[in-house]
Amino acid sequence: MAKAFASVGDMEEKNVSFTEIGRDLYAFTAEGDPNTGVIIGDDSVMVIDTQATPAMADKVIEKIRSVTDKPVKYVVLSHYHAVRVLGASAYHASETIASDLTRSLIVERGQEDWDSEYGRFPRLFQNAESIPGLTWPTATFATSMSVFLGSREVRLIHLGRGHTMGDIVAWVPDSDVMYSGDLVEYHSACYCGDAHLQDWPKTLERLAQMNPKALVPGRGDALTSSDQVHEAVALTRDFLAALYGSVSSAVAKKMTMKEAFEACRAEMDPRFGSYAIYEHCLPFNVARAYDEASGIAHPRIWTAERDQEMWAELQG
Template sequence: MSKSFASAGDMEDKEISFTEIGEGLYAFTAEGDPNSGVIIGDESVMVIEAQATPRLARKVVECIRSVTDKPISHLVLTHYHAVRVLGASAYGAPEIIMSDAARAMVVERGQEDWDSEFGRFPRLFQGHEEIPSLTWPTTTFSDKMTVYLGKRRVDIMHLGRAHTAGDAVVWVPDAEVMFTGDIVEYHSACYCGDGHFADWGDTLSAIADYNPVAIAPGRGDALVGEEMVEAALTNTYDFVESTYRPAQRVAARGGTLKEVWDAVRAECDPKFADYAIYEHCLPFNVARAYDEARGIDTPRIWTAERDQQMWSDLQG
C-alpha cells in the first residue's frame, strides 16, 4: 500500500462534459470528479453542487452561459462536504439551500472536513486561496421544500441517510429527472467515510420509487433512460453492500480494522477496482464500515490527523 493517499498524485485535469438530461436540465461531469447540476426555469437558474473552489465553479458558470443568460438565483448543496460547497462564492449571491442536518454538520465538522479533504485531494483544491470561508446556507429545510423558478417547480427533499446524514435530492416533476448528489454514483466508487450503510439501500429505494427517466449522479456520467438509471441504482446498492457485509462478518467475531480491510478488498476488488477514486475511497469506507458494524451510529469526524493515523493502521 502506498504511504500517501491514493488521490494525492492525481494532478491531471479531467475532460468536462455538459449533458442535457431533460428540457433545460444539465449534468456537469468530469471523468469521476464531483458533478454539478443545472436547472433552467422560466426566470432564473438553479445550480446543484458548488464545486470545491471558485476556480472550478467558474467552469460550471461558463457552461451555463453557453446555454442561457438567465440569472443564477438558487444554489442547492446536497450535503456538507468541502468538495461540494466551497466554490459557492463564484455564483454571485444566490439563495443557498441545505437540509437542516447538513447545516448542523457544517457547524460540527465543516472546518475539519475542509482540512482533511485538502490533504487528500490536492488537485480539486487548486485555487483554494480564493475560498473566502466555510459555506453557510441561507435557507434550510427538514424533510421537503419546493422552489418555483417562474412556473417551473423544483422539489428538494431529504429521503433518508446514505452518503451522509443530511443528504438532499432535487426532483424536477415536469421532466421526471432527479439530481441525487453522492447517494448514487456511476462507475465511480461511493465515498462512505461519513455514510450510513444500513440506511443507504432504503434511500436508494425511495429514489427508485419516483421512477426517474434520468439522473444526474454525484460522480460519473449522466444517466439518461430508465435502463441506465436502474443499472446505476443497482450497482450503487451492490457497492455499498459489498463494503458493509464483510465488515459486519469480521466485526462480529471481534476482528481488527486490518482484517476488515482484507475482507472488503476480497469482496470489492474483483467488481470495482477499475472504478474512479476506488483506491482513494477504500480506506475511509473500510474504517466507517468497521465503526458502524460495531454499533457506532454517528460517523466520527475525519481530521487530517485521523486520516494519517487510519492510513498508518491499515499499512500495519
Template sequence: MSRGFASQGDLAEKRETFTELAPGVYALTAEGDPNSGVVVGDDSALVIDARATPRMAGDLVARVREVTDKPIRHVLLTHYHAVRVLGVAGYPDRVNVIASDATRGMIVERGQQDMESEIQRFPRLFRGKEEIPGLTWPTLTFHGEMTLWLGSREVRILHAGRGHTRGDTIAWLPQERVLFSGDLVEYGATPYCGDAHFQDWPATLDRLEALDAAALVPGRGEALTTPEQIREGLAGTRSFLRDLFGIAREGVVAGHDLKAVYDRAMAEMRPKYGHWVIFEHCMPFDVSRAYDEAKGIDNPRIWTAERDMEMWRALEG
C-alpha cells in the same frame, strides 16, 4: 507511511461534459469527478452543488453563460462535503444557498475539519483553494421537503434520508422526471462512505427508485438517461454497500481488528469494483466507517487531517 493517499497522485485533468437532459436542464460531468447540475427557469437559474472552489465555480458559470444570460439566484447543496460546497463565493449574483437542516448541522459540527481533511486528501479537486474565503453557510434551510419555483418550473427538494451522509438532499423535477441524486447514487465510481449510514442507505435508494426518473444525475459518473442505466446505477450502489457492510459485520462478530477486515474487503471487492474510479482512495475510509457502524457507532466519527493520516498509516503504511 509507504505512500501518500491514492488521490494525492491523481493529477490528470478530466474532460468535462455539459449535457442537456431536458429543455433548460443540464448536467456537468467530468469522468468520475464530482458532478453538478443546472436548472434554468423563467427568470433565474439554479445550480446543484457549487463545486470545490470559487475558481472552479467560475468554470461552471461560464458553461451556464453558454446557454442562458439569466442570473444564477439559487445554489442547492446536496450535502456538506467541502468538494461540493466551497465554491459558492464564485457565483457573481447574490444567491440563496439551500440545504437541509441536517446538512447545516453537519457544517456546524464538522465543516472546518472536513475542509482541511478533503483538501489534504485530493488536491487536484481544489484548484484555486487559496481563493476559498471560508466555510459555506446555507442562507435557507428546510426540514424534510420544500419546493422551489423558478417561475413556472417546479423543483422539489427533498431530504431523502440518511445514506452518504445524514443530510443527503436530492432535486427532483416532476414534470421533466429528472433526478439529481448527489452522492446517494454513483455510476462507475466508488461510493465514498466515510460519513455513511450503511443500514439506512438502501431504503433511501428505494425512495429514489420509486420516483421512476427518466434521467438521473449521480454524484459521480455520466448522466443516466435510459431505464437500463438508471437500474444499473442504483443496483451497483446497493451492491457495493451490501458487500462491504457484510464483510465488516462478519469481521466484528468474529472479533477481527480493522486491519484484518480491511485486507479481506480489498481482496474480495477489488475483482468486482476495483475498476471503478477512486476505488483505492475511498476504500480505507469506507471500511473504517463500515467497521465503526458494525460495532454500533451510529454517528460517524469526524475525519480530521490528523485522523486521515493515522488511518492511512494503519491500513496502507
C-alpha cells in the same frame, strides 16, 4: 509498498462534459470528479453542488453562460462535503439551500472536513485561496421544499440518511429528472466515510420508487434513460452491500480493522477495483463500516490528522 495517500497522486486534468438530460436540465461531469447540476427556469438558474473552489466553479459558470444568460438565483447543497460546497461564492446566488441536518453537520464538522478534503484532493482545490470561508445555507428545511424558477418547480427532498445524514435530492417533476448528489454513483466508488450504511439502501429504495427518467449522480456520467438509472442504483446498492456485508462479518468474527480491510478488499477488488476513486475511498469506507458494525451510530469526525493515521494503519 504503501499506496499514495488518497488522491494526491491523481493530478491529471479530466475532460469535462456538459450534457442536456431534459429540457433546460444539464449535467456538468468530469470523468469521475464531483458533478454539478444545472436547472434553467423561466427567470433564473439553480445550481446543485458547486465544486470545491470558486476557481473550479468558474468552469461550470462558463458552461452555463454557453446556454443561458439568466442569473443564478439558487445554489443547492446536496450535502456538506467541502468538494461540493466551497465554490458557492462564485455564483453570487440569492439563496443557498440545504437540509437542516446538513447545516448541523457544517456546524459540527465543517472546518475539519475542509481541512481533511484539502489534503485528500489537491487537484480539486485549484486556487484554494479564492475560498472566502465555509459555505453556509441561507435557507434550510426538514423533509421537503419546493422552489419555483418562474413556473418551473424544483422539489428538494430529504429521502433519508445515506452518504451523510443530511443528503437531499433535487427532483424536477415536469421532466421526471433527478439530481441525486452522492446517494447514487455510476462506475465510481461510493465514499462512505460519513455514511449511514444500514440506512443507505432504504433511502435508495425510496429514490428508485420515484422512477426518474434521467439522473445526475454524484460522480460518473449523466444517466439519460430509465435503464441507466436502474443500473446505477443497482450498482450503488451492490457496492454498499459488499462493503458492509464483508466488514460487519469481520467484526462479528472479532477481526481487527486491518484484517477487516483485507477481507473487504478480497470481496470488492474483483468487482469494483476499476471504479473511479476506489483506492482513495476504500480505507475510509472500511473504517466507517467497522465503526457502524461495532455500534458507533454517528460517524466520527475526520480530521487531517486522523486521515493520515488511518491511512498508515490500513494502507501502509
